[in-house]
Amino acid sequence: MEIVMSESSPSQAPALESEYHLQVYRRLPLVPARGSGARIWDSNGREYIDALAGIAVLNVGHCHPHVVAAIQRQAAQLTHISNFFVTEAQAQLARRLCELSGLDRVFFNNSGAEANEGAFKLARNWYHSKRGGSPRGGVIVSMEGCFHGRTLATIAAGKDLYQQGFEPIPSGYRRIPFNDVAALDRAVDGDTAAVIIEPIQGEGGVTAATPEFMQAARQICSDRGAALIFDEVQCGMGRTGTMFAFEQYGVRPDILSLAKGLGGGVPIGATLVSQDIADALPKGRHGTTFGGNPLACAAALATIEVIEDEDLLDRASELGDYLVEKLEAAREHQTSIKEIRGLGLMRGVVLDFEGAGVVRRMLDKGVISNCTALNVMRLIPPLVISKRDLDTVISIMLQAIAEEKEALKNQA
Ligand SMILES: Cc1ncc(COP(=O)(O)O)c(C=O)c1O
Numbered sequence: 257m258e259i260v261m262s263e264s265s266p267s268q269a270p271a272l273e274s275e276y277h278l279q280v281y282r283r284l285p286l287v288p289a290r291g292s293g294a295r296i297w298d299s300n301g302r303e304y305i306d307a308l309a310g311i312a313v314l315n316v317g318h319c320h321p322h323v324v325a326a327i328q329r330q331a332a333q334l335t336h337i338s339n340f341f342v343t344e345a346q347a348q349l350a351r352r353l354c355e356l357s358g359l360d361r362v363f364f365n366n367s368g369a370e371a372n373e374g375a376f377k378l379a380r381n382w383y384h385s386k387r388g389g390s391p392r393g394g395v396i397v398s399m400e401g402c403f404h405g406r407t408l409a410t411i412a413a414g415k416d417l418y419q420q421g422f423e424p425i426p427s428g429y430r431r432i433p434f435n436d437v438a439a440l441d442r443a444v445d446g447d448t449a450a451v452i453i454e455p456i457q458g459e460g461g462v463t464a465a466t467p468e469f470m471q472a473a474r475q476i477c478s479d480r481g482a483a484l485i486f487d488e489v490q491c492g493m494g495r496t497g498t499m500f501a502f503e504q505y506g507v508r509p510d511i512l513s514l515a516k517g518l519g520g521g522v523p524i525g526a527t528l529v530s531q532d533i534a535d536a537l538p539k540g541r542h543g544t545t546f547g548g549n550p551l552a553c554a555a556a557l558a559t560i561e562v563i564e565d566e567d568l569l570d571r572a573s574e575l576g577d578y579l580v581e582k583l584e585a586a587r588e589h590q591t592s593i594k595e596i597r598g599l600g601l602m603r604g605v606v607l608d609f610e611g612a613g614v615v616r617r618m619l620d621k622g623v624i625s626n627c628t629a630l631n632v633m634r635l636i637p638p639l640v641i642s643k644r645d646l647d648t649v650i651s652i653m654l655q656a657i658a659e660e661k662e663a664l665k666n667q668a
Contacts, residue, residue, distance in 0.1 A: 266299070266300070267287040267289075267299035267300075269287045269299070270283070270285075270287065284619060284624070285619075286298040286299075286302070286304075286619070290319075291306065291314075291317075291318025291319055292317070292318055292319055293317040293318060293320075293638065293640055293641070293642075294306055294307075294317055294318075294638045294641035294642070294645050296318060296624070302622070303622065304619075304623065304624050305622060305624070305637075305641075305645050305648055305649055306318070306624045306637065306638065307623055307624055307625045307626075307635050307636070307637040307641075307649045308624045308625060308636060308637075309636055309637055310521065311490075311516065311626070311636070312458065312490045312491075312516050312517060312636040313517060313521060314520070314521055314638050315493055315495055315520075315559070315563065315568065315638060315639045316517075316559050316562040316563060316568065316638065316639065316640060317638040317639075317640040317641075318521070318638070320520060320558075320559075320640070322558050322561060322562050322565075323521070323555055323558045323559055323562065325558070326554045326555060326557065326558035327522065327551065327554065327555050327558075329554070330550055330551050330554035330555075331551060333550075334550050335549065335551045336546070336549045336550070337549070337550065338545060339545070339547070339548065343549075343550040344550075345550040345553035345554045346364065346548045346549075346550065346553045348553070348557055349362075349364075349548075349553040349556050349557050349560075352560055353526060353528060354528065356499050356500075357499075357500060357508075357512055357528050358508055359508075359509075359511075359512055359528040359529060359530055360529065360531040360534060361528070361529050361530075361531065361534040362526050362527065362528045362529070363378075363526070363527045363529070363542065363547070364526050364544075364547040364548025364552075364553070365524075365525040365526070365527065365544050365547040365548075366523050366524065366525055366544065366546050366552075367405070367523060367525050368404070368405050368487075368489035368490075368513065368516060368525055369404065369405025369406055369407045369410045369525075370405075370407070370515075370525050370547070371487075371513035371514060371515050371525035371526060371527045372404040372409075372410050372413075372452070372485075372487055372489070372513050372527075373405075373407055373410060374513075374527035374542065375450070375452070375485045375487075375511045375527050375529075376409055376413075376449075376450065376452075377541075377542055378483070378511055378527065378529055378533050378534070378536075378537060378542075379396065379449045379450035379482075379485060379510075379511060380394040380396075380428075380449045380450075381536055381537050382449070382483060382532070382536045382537075383448075383449035383450075383481075383482075383483075385536040386481065386536075387446075392447055393446070393448075393449065394428050394447070394449045395428050395430055395447045395448050395449060396413055396428060396429050396430070396448075396449060396450050396451075397430050397431075397440070397443045397444060397448055397450070397452070397482075398414070398429060398430070398431050398432075398451075398452050399431065399432065399433070399434040399435075399452075399454070399457070399460075400415075400431055400432065400433050400434050400460075401415070401457050401460030401461065401463060402414055402415070402431075402434070402453075402454055402457060402460060402487075403415075403454070403458065403459035403460060404452065404454075404487055404489075404513075406418065408422065408425065408426055409426055411425065412426045412427075412429045413429050413431070413452060428449075430443055434457065434460070434463065434469075435466050435469045436469075437469055437472040440469070440473060440476055441472070441476060444476050444477065444480050444482050445480070446480070448482040449482060449483065450482055450483040450511070451473055451476075451477055451483075451484055451485065452485040452486075452487055453465055453469075453473060453484070453485070453486055453487070454486070454487045454488075454489075454491065455470065455486055455488065455491055455501035455502055455504075455505065456491040456496065456501055456599060456602055458490035458491065458602070458628070458634070458636075459628050459629070460628075461604055461606070461628060461629030461632040462597045462598045462602060462603060462628070462632055462634055463597060463604070464597065464598060464599060465505070467505055470505040470507045471505070471506075473507070474508075483510040483511055483533060484509045484511070485509055485510070485511040485512070485513065486500075486501075486502050486509035486511075486512050486513070487513045488500055488512060488513060488514055489513050489514060489515045489516050489525070490516055490636075491602055492512075492514050492516075492517060493514065493516070493517030493518050493559070493560075493563065494563045494568050494569050494572055494600075495517060495600055495601060495602045495636065496576075496598075496600035496601075496602055497569055497570070497572040497576060497599060497600035497601075498569055498600075499563070499569065501599065504599065510529065510530045510533055511527065511529050511530070511533065512528040513525070513526075513527055513528075514526040514527075514528070517559070518556050519555045519556045519559060520555050520556070520558065520559035520562070521555070522551065522552050522555035522556070523552065524547075524548075524552035524555070524556050563639075568639040571639055571640070572600040572601045572639045575601055575643065576598075576599065576600040576601050576602075576603065578643065578646070579635065579646060579650065580596055580603070582647075582650050583596050583603075583605060583650065584596060586650075586654055590654060590657060590658065591608075592607050592608050592609065592657055592661050593605055593607060593657070594607065594608055597632070601635070601636065601637060601639055601641075602634075603634070603635045603636075604628070604632040604633065604634055605632065605633040605635065605653070606632050607632070607633065607657065608631070609631060609660070610630050610631050611627030611630070611631055611632065611633050611660075612627055613660040613663065613664075614627065614656045614657055614660045615627050615633075617659055618652055618656045621655070621656065623648065623649050623653070625649070625653065633653060633657075637649065
């Protein structure tokens with residue numbers, strides 16, 4: 257069968273997708289064919305600025321030459337071998353991530369959800385090793401508005417909507433309001449294995465944890481013997497201007513989940529953990545076929561090198577500040593923008609109306625964007641985006657907001 261990928265002929269992909277793929281995604285109406293930096297081109301050759309970055313995955317941009325070279329090199333040597341063996345790439349990446357995070361050990365997996373599943377298993381195993389397997393114990397406390405993935409354990413920690421139709425939902429999860437120190441204080445007791453927090457909630461509307469909440473969470477978990485898990489699947493790997501968002505709070509977790517930006521576009525997840533929690537898990541109790549395979553680890557090592565060599569942490573902070581400055585100035589005449597949230601290049605622009613129409617209008621004008629929590633425009637472009645492209649994203653978003661607002665007014 258011939259695979260049609262020419263940039264000039266119309267793509268068959270949408271028709272094939274609607275016939276053969278599980279219909280779970282609301283797809284945008286273009287077929288990406290190629291990417292470079294913060295730009296992509298669709299199957300018709302139309303160019304777009306990508307302010308979504310594969311949902312905060314392409315922190316170093318599309319097809320960064322250093323990452324591409326590392327993937328090509330590794331693909332020609334050894335793509336997969338299984339965890340019956342250690343490989344050079346996996347061992348080097350493990351050391352690098354422990355050095356960067358200050359945690360002691362890492363377990364590699366393939367996605368954000370798996371990184372969190374690993375975190376829950378590590379925390380529960382540690383809890384039971386201390387408490388002798390209490391049947392009621394092992395509770396994971398999570399936050400309203402959180403998102404930790406789509407596996408059964410991660411939806412159990414998340415919002416009700418994503419649980420619907422998948423009952424019975426695993427037990428042993430309790431949700432509390434985000435940033436509510438008193439609720440956390442009440443929720444964490446002798447039955448609690450862990451508290452899981454996204455330092456900045458992504459799907460939940462780009463909402464940052466308050467420093468008071470993070471500090472209280474650290475204190476409460478330490479005092480009561482619960483593991484503190486930070487899910488930095490979305491906000492980690494330089495996105496907020498530090499390698500990990502927790503650095504900006506001065507609070508280190510016991511377990512850290514990473515994925516998305518870690519592999520420069522290649523699927524990889526990682527669960528990092530402190531020594532005492534790691535020590536409680538015997539050999540053979542957790543594992544994976546693909547996790548930490550040499551291809552993914554080589555891509556991740558190269559991605560970290562790019563973040564460091566190109567000073568992308570400073571760049572994320574500077575561009576993030578610039579973005580906020582420009583949007584704050586725009587608020588003087590655009591009253592539909594209620595608030596600007598986030599850190600670094602993970603920003604939410606809160607509108608006083610639902611943003612789906614803004615996303616469509618921006619796409620028509622050549623910018624790929626996203627709206628989350630119904631009314632929060634989420635800007636998570638590659639950290640390598642040029643100032644010029646960022647200016648274009650901002651001006652097109654402002655135009656789209658104004659047009660959509662006008663259209664909604666006319667409909668009313
Ligand atoms: C904070 C957070 N955790 C976990 C996940 C799940 O990651 P994945 O889709 O790779 O399973 C996501 C995905 O958006 C996320 O934003």
